[in-house]
Amino acid sequence: MSILTFSYWILAALTCGSLAYCAIAIFGAIRFLNRRKQSSLAAPLAAFTPPVSLLKPVYGVDRELESNLSSFYQQDYPCFEILFSAREESDPAVEIVRRLQAQYPFVPSRLLLIGPPKYLNAKVHGMEAMMEASAHRILVISDSDVRVAPDYLRSVVAPLSDSRVGMTTVLSRGVPGTTLWSQLETFGMNTQFIPGVLSAWVLLGLKFSLGPTMTVRKTLVEQMGGFKILGDYLADDFILGEQVARMGYRVEIPSTIPEHLVFNDSFAHALVHRLRWERSSRRSRPAGYVGQVFMHTLPLAGLTWLVSPPDSLLSVVLVMLSLTGRYLLAAITASLVLQDRTFAKSSWLLPVQDAVSFLIWLGAFFGKQVEWRGARFIVLPGGKLERVGRAEK
16 A cells, blocks of 8 residues: 555545544534523523622733723622732733723722732732632633623523532633734634534533633632642643542533634734644643644545545545535534624635644644743643743844
């Protein structure tokens, strides 16, 4: 058997596996839609509304930051406080936070100036300080590039009425900026990353959490040793959810879908962000990262066709099935699960996004350094960080 023929059969097998992945992810999307429908019919959200502390680390001015933060002040929830953390008064986000505090005087909120970070992951220092200052036993942690609906808190807190649930996290809808690179990154989030989360949810249950929202009981954080155990990890959100799952609690996905505003408008920024994401995933979960090959349906089908024998009907069938399966999965996830009204007019980007994503996935196998917040780090096995020097501005 020639190398070309061997490659053809390997790629054909991988494409078949990728089609199976599409089916699993579509099943996950349908399962999520059914749960959302059932929860809306049952309407249990008003019954469980314990006091909540919202933790919002800020650093610099994210895209539309004031509007994002304002959405948390406008929650339809009986008792909550908002805690912000920033490194220093000169951070431009501080002025925006103080303006919002004046605009919403009846919402209890505090801004903590915490100084230089104690950990390599600066966000964790803020989380630790805000938890210490928080008044309530349920913590809702969310990133500053997220915008939410008024029923957000009711939705993310409600599953904690079940004592077996230790944490909730959310699927979020990526919202692009004005450039092609921002649109491609957002398209990848909405049509590739979220299906991956849904397939993991179907196959194993959720054993991790996602940065746009992490809702957790303070007692669980204390039992696991506090937020400081996350201090040297890049993917603090993933590790926090993993720790909760290891303690024997469920991580649930409520029905609310916040907006996640993508800020990386240039090719360089988008590439740095996506490489950081992929290298962190590879170093944290090597076997799982290799398994992500099945998420690249169209590139696998295209490569199969390229190396196929001239008279191969199988490669043509696999390409057609892959186009159908991939577009169906993307449409169900983006349009129905995430309620992205722009999918139809931007669906032509799917093959482009998938090709870019596949190349970045391959590229992440080479190198272990990432750039983050103006510094360079090595991502060690298991996902911990090691500083290697300052990055060029």
